Amino acid sequence: MQRRVVSLWFPRLASDRIMRRQPAMMPFALTLQLSNSDRLYCLNEQAEAQGLQRGMGLADARALCPGLQTMPADREADSRFLHLLARWAGRYCPWVGLEGDDGLVMDVTGSTHLFGGEEALLQTLQDRMMRAGLHVQLALADTRGAAWALAHFSEGPFFEGGGASGRLAEAGKSFDAIKGLPVVALRLEDKICTGLLRLGVRSIEDLYALPRATLTRRFGLTPLMRMDQALGHRNETISPLGEPAHYGVRMSLPEAIGLASDVMAVASKLLDRLCDKLVEQGCGVRVLQLTMRRMDLAASQVELRLARPMRQAARILPLFERSVNEVDAGFGIDMVRLEAVVIEPLVDEQLVTASVAGVGGHDDDGSGGSCQPLDDLITRLGSRIGLENIVRFVPADSHIPERSFSIQPAAWSAPAQEWPRCAAADSGSVSGAGQPRPLRLFPPEPLVLPYNKEEESISGRREPPAHFRWRRMALSIERARGPERIAPEWWWEDAAWRTGLRDYWWVETRQGRRLWLFHTPQNRLSHFSSWFVQGEFA
Template sequence: MPHRRILSLWFPRLGVDRLIRAEPHLLGKPLAVIRDEGQAQILSSLSPEAAKLGLHLRQPLRDAYAMCGDLITRPQSERQEAAFLGVLHRWAGKFSPWVAASPPDGLVIDLTGCAHLFGGEVALAEQVALDCADLGLTVRLGIADTLGAAWALARFTAQDTQAHRSGDAIDQEARATRSRAGKRRHWTRGGAAPHISTGPALQERIAPIGKSWQVLSPLPIAALRLEPQMVEQLNRLGLRRVGDLMGQPRAGLARRFGRGLVDKLDQALGSAPEPISPAPPPERFSVRMSFPEPIGLEADVVAGLERMLEQLCAKLKTKGRGARVLRIEAHRCDGLMEWQMVSAAVASTSPHRLMPLLKMKLPGIEAGPGIDMLRLEAVGHDPLHDRRMAGHKAAAERGKQRKDQGAALEDLLGRLGARIGMEAITRRHPSSSHIPEKCATTLAAAWSEPARDWPSPPTPRPLLLWPPDAVTAPDHPDLPKGFQWRGRRFVTTGASGPERIAPEWWLDEPAWRSGVRDYWQVDTDHGDRLWLFYAHGGALSSGWFCQGSFA
């Protein structure tokens, strides 16, 4: 059985590297990513140019501006950085299927039994450095028998941290040309050749098998992944290197600093297990099509999308998924990309139901000098379950008719949602409450089922309902013969009721602090049919109120 080997990757400039890939004009400029910490803003990531000016991590932004007036800053987006780390998780799968994220800026790869496929650990480390240089990333790596030792080698050994390119930025080359020249390294197109450390410098990052203690001994105490307060306490006692801890009695360390210090030391040396729990990368369903010559007609785009949609639906069907949100990307010859999002009412794998929605979004795509690549991705997808109808012929026909009617409604919701947005289409659903204003709730039509059985209230409810409005009438439970409301005088010509409604005692509703209500349907001499109630009083005073109007 091969010996366990762990590769730890650390991206110390993940924030600025992601921004430079998205905005290539920031390359070579002092750039910093800032985040809020309490009432201050501090630096969370720095470009090499900013670091050369003396700036450092966790430095207050006001001090950084005092040292560098030309500093360019961008706010930190933890969500986008986590998504970028997820993309790197997929890339790292080429080296081993056992990959785990080490948030916020690292990856851990179990290389057991995989290094020989790349010519050994040194060749694999060189390939990792080369790939990261092509991606425009600054990386530090370490290989050891344990996760703790690999983590320490990646972060506490002297390594070159300079990134040598801006990512996937190409100014003049068209995407169709790039697809034929994808294997060429970026320095063959005019960039600077990346510096890849080899030989002794790389050997320092790779611990010999079974000798993790040898490479850990000269490293500082912080390499054991300890809390800063504990590191400070150990340094105060003269324990500054990992080797200083190895000769100390374990019982005394555990008694003074807790069991956590001894556990971290044992995990780094391999005396205690520390498994790696890999997270499988999320399923992605996408199809792209490159053209030998740029296209610009809508009919050509439709023809390409029809072929791509069939392939995408086939992929989704094999995994038992259905597309709910589709993203169309049109990559133009001038390096720009036009995109549109399409949302369906329900997840589907039927091209004839999804294609009309895609066609509605095509007018929003500007072809410009021409489109040389189309990409279609199912951004949102849900599981689908096959349904089989059983029963006699009449029941089966009724079920098919209901299914067809439901599909027609779903297609209508999809077309309306493509025009005005899915969130703008709502439907009413009954709720489990006897309070008039809470007897129904509003739900998004695309993410809810139609109400099958709507319970009937004890008495008819008004067509218009508003918050209770005070009525001038005698403060008595008996229905008045006349009352004044909104500056008008009304005479009661007919009435039905009362219907007593009590507040929900388990909830504190401010509007129902007036106690039990007696509702009346009142006909007036002006032809209005109003919904009045008498509040018997509670935390608030009693009286008459108007809450609705019948048709």
Template sequence: GGAAPPVVARAGNVTRIAPPGQTYGALSPLPIAALRLEPEVAAQLGRLGLRRVGDLLGQPRAGLARRFGRGLVMRMDQAMGSAPEPVSPARSPEHFAVRMTLPDPIGLVEDVMAAVDRLLPRLCKTLKDKGKGARRVMLQAYRSDHAVEAVEVGLARPSHDPQRIRPLLEMKVDEIDAGFGIDMLRLVAVQVEPVHDAMAVGHLQAGAAVQARLNNANALDDLIGRLGARVGLDAIRRIQPADSNIPEKSQKVLAAAWSKPHEGPWPKPSNPRPLLLWHPEPVHAPATPRLPKTFRWRGRDLVRQRALGPERIAPEWWLDDPNWRSGTRDYWVTDTEDGQRLWLFYAHGGAMSPGWFCHGSFA
């Protein structure tokens, strides 16, 4: 326990201990990630242009605490040596593995799965007793010629249920080359996470609704796991709404296995948004803010019929986004005589020349 030495700062794999009186100079050039902040806080600071520890040390503490929480100020105090940071010895990592030595070498998929059916419940019981669930499970096959074959599967959610892990292993077992026979199998939970069994409580009707949602979630997780066994979990994505007025940033793409589904309906935009969105395409029209009656887009001459707007969207001033160097945009929902409904905007010009662009279509 107690306060740290004058300064102990970690950046990457380098550990530096600053001499007394040189704490500020040693910390200032380090990235803010060296303070071990929450990723969300570090991202917010980066968007505001605060990327080095020295950028923070010169800011008013009360303002930092009010906007980013006391955790940021505490990390700064710990780095400067003015706040204690007790260090406890690391606990030995838990190891979850079971194995089976076979009396005679085996080579058939059915025989391997029969052995898995004996190993998997043992592994899952150990995980359950520790309140853990497997996220990645490896099956190792030790051949009689001393070679080792291995397959690995991933789950969308941690689980200690054999019925959810077995189908994934069965999909991968045929990738094992048994050679002249397998004489030992080993099943390892190579990545585990805490897991909590959800229980339906309250009235019977409410409990049934909760159980139905759990069943749907489990079915989706199982589907993600099965697809991941074929194409890899990182290849399966889901789209989530994002809190941004910038059209291109109104949603975010996340790995399905490492994120939770969005709950409830998607937030409705304050103004209409197109069904299809693409990179802004130039529209040939006079470079004035007034919506043109006729314009040329994608090699076709179009005539405006009706229009709704303008909706003004300004770029994020704290970011240098190459896609928004044309400055503030005025968006119009524009109907044309040939039946199209397009999303046009006039860029007022920033680092680029002003002009008209087409950003999407409502049909």
């Protein structure tokens, strides 16, 4: 049986993906940063009608078309969309593969009669793509190379009234179909194409007429290999996309069970099978769903959300126990199914033996052994109150007290290996990184001072006041050290720091309070308070 291959090329795949969700009859282009400059990556028809081209600089494009609408390109999303199209094309033949970043290739040998013939199949593909809002150029030939050449370089529509270009090469006549196309249609490198053009070789027919030995000595084996592949003299395989891994196992029981211990025993066997598959794929599970079907065909589901990707059955199984005990078995459970709903890849880490690492070693699944008890605890608490409600403090790279830490969900963040160290409160260092930081930090609270405007304006003192009131307490300062000046980070928009500089002081009061005060010099002569308390030492 003569082999038949269909090539589909989506010249505007990225822009069509956006326009399908947000249709707009205006010039639109996706941009990509190349060599420290934004360039046009994919354009719609209106943008090309304005004279814009792919690879043009964004500044030049806006000068030609002031009304151009742009958006950054998302190549990962484009790849996912192309994979979805490949899965959809599987309805026409079992062998569907990717052709670069913007095309598909289909081996339709023996399946075209199911759709009314080759011409009807191409017409169906074109119509469906047009209804989906995708621009496509497609062709059918004996070989992958010939179909690709026709899809990319054929001129004029094959079908009357068609909005996309297509070509249908008769069986056994691939050379007659592609001989008039330029040599670049053989998927040759630009360097080789330029050399051939300098010799006057413009079409595939001209290249075919050259002596093979002379062509090989000058340009290597690539031109002959591509030409032989296009003409069918050398086989070119099509690698179909593999089926996505399915992480689901189930067990049908000969007799119904109703005890929680029996359900846990079944779940243990299912977990062993599931975790073996996760180990093979190098992944860990984040969300598990345990489905128990009863004799009356009703089903009970238990969802387990883990604080870390795991693939150890011994660790995961006890986390199901509380939820399984609450399940109503009814007249009995005859089928149990376990599915990994959310999968994440696990990063390979170096294994450390227990004698070296102690409690903080790593186990064989690649997850940190020292965090196992904490992760299991977070998972148990998260099953009751929600994982997003369990947070942890993480140090941040900032000298601003309010920005020196961040609050992140514990399940989606790693604990800090080491917090920045600072000098103790009793140390003599009063500047730079050695300045002590309080144990308790809270929003700035103004001090109530005995106000003497004339004295302050004459002396201009910036030392902490000897007496003040804070939280309805009258306090007197016994000792004070400072100041430590902290300037605002100008690259952040923060209303709390628009007041400007702050001079921080460590003070010890006669009443036993050890406070962290700061003074705002720019507010010294205003009627607002210029002294605040922001923290308290232990």
